[in-house]
Amino acid sequence: SxxxxxxxxxxxxxxxxxxxxxPEDEASVTLFSDRLLRRTPFSSDPEVVLESLAGxxxxxxxxxxxxxxxxxxxxxxxxxxxxxxxxxDGIDSHRAVTMRDVAWVARRSxxxxxxxxxxxxxxxxxxxxxxxSPDDYRRETVLLERLVAESGGRVMPLERIEDAESILRExxxxxxxx
Numbered sequence: 001s002x003x004x005x006x007x008x009x010x011x012x013x014x015x016x017x018x019x020x021x022x023p024e025d026e027a028s029v030t031l032f033s034d035r036l037l038r039r040t041p042f043s044s045d046p047e048v049v050l051e052s053l054a055g056x057x058x059x060x061x062x063x064x065x066x067x068x069x070x071x072x073x074x075x076x077x078x079x080x081x082x083x084x085x086x087x088x089d090g091i092d093s094h095r096a097v098t099m100r101d102v103a104w105v106a107r108r109s110x111x112x113x114x115x116x117x118x119x120x121x122x123x124x125x126x127x128x129x130x131x132x133s134p135d136d137y138r139r140e141t142v143l144l145e146r147l148v149a150e151s152g153g154r155v156m157p158l159e160r161i162e163d164a165e166s167i168l169r170e171x172x173x174x175x176x177x178x
Contacts, residue, residue, distance in 0.1 A: 010087055011053055013164035017085070018046035020172030026078070029053060030071055034061035034094035042078070064092035065140075068113075069102045076109035081178075083112045083153075085171060087164070089119040090141050093132075099143040106147050113153040114171050115144065116164065 014029055021027060026044050031037040031053065038056050040049045068086060075082040092099075106113060148155050156167050 007056070009161040009164045011050075013087070013168040014053070015046065015050055016165040017168040017172055018049055020169060020176075021046070022176075024080075028074070030067055031056050032063060032067040034063050036067065036070070042074075061094040062088070062092055063094040063096070064088055064090065065095040065097045065099055065102050069097045069105055072102065072105045072109045072111055072113075075111045076105070081112070081175070082109060083114065083175060085114045085116065085168070087116045087118065087158075090115065090117055090144055091137060092140060099140050099147070103143065103147045103150070106151055111151060113148045113151040115148045115153070115155045116158050116167055117155055118158050118161070 018027055021044065023044060026042045027049055028040050028042045029049055030039045038053060040053065043049050064086075068084070071084050075084060145155055156171070158164060158167060
């Protein structure tokens with residue numbers, strides 16, 4: 001779901017987000033499909049974070065729960081305010097970790113989760129696979145929405161990828177205002 005121009009706009013959005021951080025803020029970016037594609041080191045230098053993303057390509061399924069779990073575990077060890085921003089349609093097709101496990105680690109890590117929800121909500125209503133029914137996908141989406149709300153973050157719908165930069169700018173401004 002992040003192939004082609006979607007990935008390009010997502011990376012530009014990451015650049016916009018990094019540009020809005022203060023000198024004491026640190027960030028890391030994780031790109032994933034059905035496996036971890038790339039994770040950058042935590043750094044306050046945007047170039048250190050963004051440079052390591054060059055040349056990455058989208059492909060494969062989506063192990064959303066696994067990578068969200070990993071990101072939350074990594075923030076658990078960080079000092080200061082912890083925030084995880086998820087840019088995804090919310091459809092997990094290759095998980096090993098359940099959303100209940102992700103919710104548990106989210107509470108433990110005390111991280112705020114912002115979900116920039118890409119795509120069409122109707123897609124989630126009709127999604128199915130050999131191991132998940134449309135009801136299973138809907139339940140996972142509801143659990144992810146609940147996790148986001150409980151964390152103090154927000155679900156931010158993104159219908160057009162061209163709006164990714166402005167949504168990430170909005171998140172930076174919101175975090176600065178807290």
